Amino acid sequence: xxxxxxxxxxxxxxxxxxxxxxxxxxxxxxxxxxxxxxxxxxxxxxxxxxxxxxxxxxxxxxxxxxxxxxxxxxxxxxxxxxxxxxxxxxxxxxxxxxxxxxxxxxxxxxxxxxxxxxxxxx
Numbered sequence: 548x549x550x551x552x553x554x555x556x557x558x559x560x561x562x563x564x565x566x567x568x569x570x571x572x573x574x575x576x577x578x579x580x581x582x583x584x585x586x587x588x589x590x591x592x593x594x595x596x597x598x599x600x601x602x603x604x605x606x607x608x609x610x611x612x613x614x615x616x617x618x619x620x621x622x623x624x625x626x627x628x629x630x631x632x633x634x635x636x637x638x639x640x641x642x643x644x645x646x647x648x649x650x651x652x653x654x655x656x657x658x659x660x661x662x663x664x665x666x667x668x669x
Contacts (some may be wrong), residue, residue, distance in 0.1 A: 561643045564665030566613030573621075574614035579661055580606040585636040590629075590631060592617060592663055595640035603623035624664040642667055 567574055578597045580589045582605045589606055591597055592615065600606040602636040616624055630639040632655050639656055641647050642665065650656040 561618045563640065564625065564667050566615050566663075566665055568613055570614045573616060575617050575663075576611045577613050577615045579612040581609050582606045582636075587637055589638050590640060590662055615665055617663065619664050623666050625667045626661040627665050628665045629659040629662035631659050632656045 561644070570576070575592050578591050579607075580581065580597060580600050581641070582589070582600075584605050590612060591600070597608060601608055615627070619626070621625055625642045626644075628641050628644065630641075630647060630650050631637070632639065634655050637649060637656075638660060639650060641650070651658050
């Protein structure tokens with residue numbers, strides 16, 4: 548594991564969920580963007596948000612990270628919660644509802660909503 552993860556104050560965590568490497572029926576692209584000023588990644592399924600983040604927020608489009616569901620279309624999917632820290636200019640993602648609630652209540656994050664629906668890797 549890279550020391551850069553630890554040097555930046557992050558901990559490596561287990562994978563939260565599975566996304567598809569190729570588009571499957573009912574799935575949509577999950578775009579990955581990066582802001583070099585805030586050293587932050589943004590993941591979105593919205594082309595409008597992708598365009599706005601590039602034009603106004605200093606993000607650079609990197610690639611399609613994979614394919615996800617826009618809603619709970621099959622029984623095995625769970626929401627991928629998206630939170631944001633205005634103080635830390637940091638996007639945070641989790642499938643763990645308790646972790647999302649805790650981050651919003653105790654760690655200075657604001658719940659943005661559901662970024663996508665993924666298949667959990669418990």
